[in-house]
Structure formats: C-alpha cells, structure tokens
Amino acid sequence: MQDLLHCEVPNYGRSIEELAGALLMSVSSLKRKLAQLDSNFQHIKNSERFNRAIQLLDDERMTLDNIADTLGYNNSSNFSVVFKGWTGYSTTQYLNKK
Missing domain, CATH: 1.10.10 (Arc Repressor Mutant, subunit A)
Structure with a gap:
C-alpha cells in the first residue's frame, strides 16, 4: 500500500x-x-515534497521558481519558508552547504 x-x-x-x-x-x-x-x-504528501525538493535543489539547472512551481507552491518565497521549516536551513544556506 x-x-x-x-x-x-x-x-x-x-x-x-x-x-x-x-x-x-x-x-x-x-x-x-x-x-x-x-x-x-x-504527511505522505509533505514527505514526498521534501524528498523531491532535495533532488531538485541538487540539480543546478533548476531555479527556486522552477522548484516551487514543480512542487505546487505559489512562489519561491512560500517554498523557501516551508523548506526552512523542514530543515532549519534557508534554501540559500542549504545550497551553500553542498
């Protein structure tokens, strides 16, 4: 299931x-x-979104706007807020850690 x-x-x-x-x-x-x-x-929807977000952030061809759109967020700002809630890091901090 x-x-x-x-x-x-x-x-x-x-x-x-x-x-x-x-x-x-x-x-x-x-x-x-x-x-x-x-x-x-x-919970499952959020888990799938998080896993996909990590994959998309690791793809250097993707912009934050593209990622937000792919994941169903209205804009990159909304996505960034949710991402920080998931990880404790902003998207910029996450990208700089790679």
Missing part, C-alpha cells in the same frame, strides 16, 4: 479524493488504511 501511495502522491496538487479515486477506494477507506500505517495524506 505504501509503495502505491508513494507512486500516486507526487502529483502535488492532487486531493485526497483524487488519490482515493486513482487507488479505486473511498476516501474513508484510504484514511483508514493510512491510519493503520500510522500516517495520513498530508
């Missing part, structure tokens, strides 16, 4: 209703399955 979720979630704008439909289950069934895995939709 987790592998299937991780394949489906990367469409970052997808709602839980859309994900449940893609998995051919009801929203309540999906929520129940996630609870059994000690998780929830937002």
Whole structure:
C-alpha cells in the first residue's frame, strides 16, 4: 500500500479524493488504511515534497521558481519558508552547504 501511495502522491496538487479515486477506494477507506500505517495524506504528501525538493535543489539547472512551481507552491518565497521549516536551513544556506 505504501509503495502505491508513494507512486500516486507526487502529483502535488492532487486531493485526497483524487488519490482515493486513482487507488479505486473511498476516501474513508484510504484514511483508514493510512491510519493503520500510522500516517495520513498530508504527511505522505509533505514527505514526498521534501524528498523531491532535495533532488531538485541538487540539480543546478533548476531555479527556486522552477522548484516551487514543480512542487505546487505559489512562489519561491512560500517554498523557501516551508523548506526552512523542514530543515532549519534557508534554501540559500542549504545550497551553500553542498
């Protein structure tokens, strides 16, 4: 189940209703399955976004605007705030640490 979720979630704008439909289950069934895995939709979505953000930040061809857009954020400022919350580092600090 987790592998299937991780394949489906990367469409970052997808709602839980859309994900449940893609998995051919009801929203309540999906929520129940996630609870059994000690998780929830937002946690998995954030985890996938974080992992993808690290990959994209490591790609020197990507700008912060491109990364924010790819991950479904309105702008690079919003992405940077979220990234700092995840890591404790600004995107600039992270890039300088590499």
